[in-house]
Structure formats: C-alpha cells, structure tokens
Amino acid sequence: MGSLREPGRLREIAPEKIRRNPENPRLFFRAEEMDTLLASIKRYGVQVPITVYAEGDHFVLIDGERRWRCATKLNFRSIPALVQTKPSPLDNLLLMFNIHALREQWDYLTIAKKLPVVIDRFEEENGIPPNEIELSEITGLTRGQIRRCRYLLDLPQGYREILENELELPKKAQKLSEDFFIEMERSLKTVYSRLSDSLPPLNAARDALIDKFRDGKIKAVTDFRMLSKIATSIENLDVRESKAAQAIKEILDRHSRSGISEVYAEHFEVRYDERKVRLNVDSIYEYLNWSIEQNELHFGENLIDRLRELRDIIDQLLDD
C-alpha cells in the first residue's frame, strides 16, 4: 500500500477506463449543480485533475466523480487524472470523507451510511473503535456534523428510504429534507426521554409528524424546537407532566388538526416568555445587588436613563 501523501503521476485517461469507487456511497447529485459544472467543463475543459488509482486494466476513482461523469457525458476522449498508488481500505474511505467534508459537502445521509464502515475499519486497524473526537479528527467532520449524521443513522430503515426517495426527487418536488428528519429525531429524543410512557409508539409519532409536515400543518422544520420545549417545560416551567403529555399527544395524533406551533402558542409560549423575562430580571437584579454590595455605583448616563425608564414602566405595571 502506498501513501496518499506522495504526489500522484498526472496522466490523460479515457473516461471509460475509469470506474466508480466501490467505497464511495451512492451520492445524490443536484441537477442544477451538475448542469453548471457540465457547462463549465464543456467550455474550459477539466481544469482540476481527478484522482484515481490503478486496478487491473482500469482505474478507480478516489476523487472527482462529478468531473468524471461530466467528461463521460460530454464524450471526452480523455480526462486529466492524478494516479495514486492504491490506498488501504481505511485510507481510501477517509480520503473521500476529508475531501467531502472540506470541499464538496456530501449529504448527511451519504455520510451517515458510511460512518459505521469507518468505525469498523478503524477498529480493525486500532483494536478499539474511535470516540467522537477521534472520529471527528480522522473524517474531518465536526462533532456537530457527526451527531447530525447519527440522527439519520439511527432512523429505522423505512424512514431512511423515505428520505432517500425524497433526495432523488427534483428539487421542486422535495418536501422532506435531511434537516426535517434531523430536527424531528432530535425533538422526539427529547420528548420520549421524558414522557415515553404516555405517548404513542415512536414510529406512529414519526408517521404523524411526517403527515402533518406534508399537509402543511407543521409549517417549518424549526417548529420541532417548540416540540422539544413543550417536553422540557416540565423541568423549565414546572408544567405538570400530564399537561405536557396531553399537548404532545395532540400533536402526535395524525387525525388531529393541531400543528406544533398552534399547541405551543396556546399553552406554552407565554410561560416561556415569562421565564425569559424572569431570567433577565434575575440577571439585572444580581448585577445591581452586586454593585450595591461592592459600592460600585458609578453607572454611565445611558444605563441610568434606561434603569429609570425601566423603573417607571415597572411602577406603572404594578400600580395597575
């Protein structure tokens, strides 16, 4: 096995001599991006060589599948390619991860499907599986990205297929995105870690949320953050567990017309707003109290004006 740090030899290779990399997961190419690249390559040629390694009578792609596809489609006689020595299976995979983490972002689902292979190969070579920090270092992904991938990875197969089908649709027809599933899973994790006993089975909840999103009853993927806040209201707002569970059950009932934002606005929004104000008041109170205790009372004019305005409005409010 050679090192990928060694420079490759530059060659012109016929596109039909090149094969896709079996380690490369099935990618979802955006038609619009491919069209732009195709037009550019038609006009200027392939300006950046692809990277391949030789195997038998052909070459295997390490980097440059889009460029190779365009050159093939445009019936190019040859394409410039850097020929590397054949990498080890783990190096092969990690190289692709790093290319795509840093330059051409893969879809999270694409990454998610390959992460277990990276973990397995790492374990084979090192005897122990990588922790999240190591995984981040070797793949070039941030820990946040790895966690987002894990939400997709943990999806039951049927839901992953739903997402795959969506990603293959023309952009205009796509309704469910990776962000939808990531946000949904994150909120369901928050919800079910607190209230699983009183809620429907997880897949029924997923089905209801997907239906409601498709029907427009859930308007945005960010609404799932409100669902999480309903669940955490038990500890954050001292809401009774039964009340939070009832609200969530209504959202997770596919036959009800309630979306997340309506339920949240009706029962929780004001209380969260009050909590936010209370925290801010606490913060002001603490600062002022500390200033009095420390005898540090040299406030700027601007702050004094604002405190007076605040006092006036508080007086007005409390007198009423």
Next chain:
Amino acid sequence: MPFDTLNLRLQAVAAASFGHCKARYGTAGAKAECEIDKDIGWKPTFHVKSGVKIIAVEVDDNLYPEILKIAAHDIGKSEKPIVVYQACSLEAFMLDKKQTQINKLKKDGFGIITVDDQNNVTIQNVAVPLVQHISEDDLDREIKGLTQKIKVAFRAAHTTYASDAGQGLQLSGQIIEALVIGIAKAMKKKGLAINPNRAVADVIDDIYAETTFAKYRGAGLGGARDFIKEFRNIASHPSGNAKLAALKLKKCKAGFFDATKLAKKLRDIAKKENLSIQFHVV
C-alpha cells in the same frame, strides 16, 4: 452495469424507455451509454436505430438539461439524422405546471418521453431529426408580412414537412409556383405578352424577359427560377445512408426557408408593379 450512475428512480425510467424504444425500433443498433459519433460532444443515456435515423435519448428529471443544449449544437453540424428525446418521470413532467421547459424542448425540436410509477411509457411529444426541425416560432418569423392566405398555405406545408420533409418542401415549392403564376396572370391582365398557362419554368423565363421586370432579375426572379429547378430535385434526393439522409434533410430545411423568403420577394414585386395577384395553390 448500464445506467448505474443514475439514481434508482431514473434507472427505472431509463430501463422502461429503453425497452419501449427497442420494442418499437428493434434491438439492432440499440446501445446504452455509448457515443453516437466521435464529433458529437454528448453520450446519450441510450440510442437506437430506425432505418438511417438514430433515436437518441437523454434520461433526466431535470427538464431540458444543459447537455441537450450542447448536443443540439453538435448534432446541427453532424452528418447524421439524429432524433433526440428527453425521457423523464411523469412526476417531473407534471411538475412543470406552466410547461415552460416542456415548451422550450418542443420549440428546439426535442421529443419527450415520460414513464409513470407503473413503468408505463408515453411519448408526450414526437420529434423529427434535429437537422430537419423548424419550430413554430421560426416559421412565424419567416412568414411574417405575407398575406393571410399565403401564411395558411405555408403552415399547411410546415405540418406536412414535420412528418415528411421532402413532401413539405414540395408543398412550399407549390406556393412559389402559385405566386409566379399569379404574377403572370396579373401581367397578362395588364396587357403584357405572358402566357401563364405554360410550364412554371417557362413562365418565369417569360417574366424574366419582360423589360419592365428587368430590375427583379437578381434575387427575386432569378431566385425563383433556381428554386423551382432545385426543390423537386432535393425532395427526390436518395437517402440510402445516414450521411445522404442528413444531407437531404438539411437541404429540405434550407429549401423551406428559401421558399418563405422567395414568397416575400415575389409579393414585393407584385406590390411594386401594382399587380393584383390571385393566389391559388394547386
């Protein structure tokens, strides 16, 4: 594996439409992801042969992808009669609600094949070889300024041309003949010694010889004389191989446009000479 760079949905579209084309045109010459010609910068998803014609199909759910624009340019210069279709899922086709891209494809001479979820194949728009194609827009631009009656005649000729280029050219030639005879009849009415009942070529010679018409001997009359001599010849050109077929189609297309231009010139002659011509296509 053919079509393995396509996603699963497009693989199904490709397999169904390829199967349909093979059933319709035969498997000889049917190839997946192969070049049609080394000088054409496009490898279609698949192509089949129909006589001397090549039916090439690009499978994509992105309607009117960039590659078809590139292909059209190269095919225009090619010496092969190539018919080009885009095949897509019925869903992608239906998504173009205002038919913007669909109309662009049709206007530029591309056919459209759709495949539904049950793999049923439908030809939404039939295409002719790109070298033969004259769009409705181009036709309208060409016949602008002609009388309504002549426009109708050219539109009828164009309809025929779309399915049979040679026959369409014949019809456009008959429009020119009718205009020449109309001019000759009007000249005779004015007392000039012209016999409109002779063969058209002879009638043109007679008009040509008339001194008051000397100023039109250049492009107008000369052009009509050359055209009438040529168009029957073009229409009956043999097209035994792809190269000859493409050549014939190119000539038919050029001939059709020549006819519209000549019609305008002959109308101008009649106008300038105050000839009220009766237009009647035989």
